[in-house]
Amino acid sequence: MDLRDTVNILASVNQTLEQVKATEPVHSVDQLIEHHQLRKNLQAKLRQLDTALQALYQLAHSLPTIPPFEVVRWAQNILAMPNLAFLELDTTGLYESAEIIRALVLDRGGNTLLDLYAQSPTRALNADIERITGITTQDLIAKGQPIQVVIEQLRTVLHGKYVLSYNLDFDAGKLQEATTRLGIESLTFIGEDLMEHAMKYYSLRSYPKLEVLCRRIGSPLPEQLHQTAFHRAEGQLALLKAIANVVTDAQPTTSPPTAVEDTDAETLDEHPF
Incomplete structure (x- = not known):
């Protein structure tokens, strides 16, 4: 009818x-x-x-959802901030004692403000972490600096910056755990969680992976083993620009949209990217 x-x-x-x-x-x-x-x-x-x-x-x-206008305006305003920075941390896992093994910060133009490896952690990197992060134990041996040096340089770089991170609670939590173990001052910065805004943009009720959203907007990340913190930070910038320009699905119309993968209680050991 x-x-x-x-x-x-x-x-x-x-x-x-x-x-x-x-x-x-x-x-x-x-x-x-x-x-x-x-x-x-x-x-x-x-x-x-x-x-x-x-x-x-x-x-x-049954009509497709459309992005909330306030999220689009948010992205446009954030992109206009001259002190915008994107934070990516690689760690040995999601557990409380997991250690930071790489810290990367890009500015709003995609330029690298900081890229440091931390010295080999107390636990050896397993194959899953090497696959997820694109980091090997040899990388940490050759390039790693003491974690306290990494934290202090990160503190300096983030000073006066407005920080976006995909799953900010995770990154902030790992930094807090690291400073607590070192017995040094907590690292404080001002920012927001890009993942929360992406969930509002796509009307999602549970956590989407950054990799899935980047593929959906036409800016796919490299496959794991070749995917690094730098690619994910660039993915954050691409996602923010897509939201600001109301790009919801850049895939060809001949193929169905990429299904958004959710992170639930059974996948807590997976990174959100």
């Missing part, structure tokens, strides 16, 4: 209503019989109208 059918039913309801009003008041048995039949016809047509309207409601509810 399409909109034209609904319009025709509505016109029929209106016509029957006019007939009902024209028969009032009732002055005879014949008129009463006629009036009851008209009322019966009216109820039947109203049920038809209700069915048609329910179908239209379902059609309206």
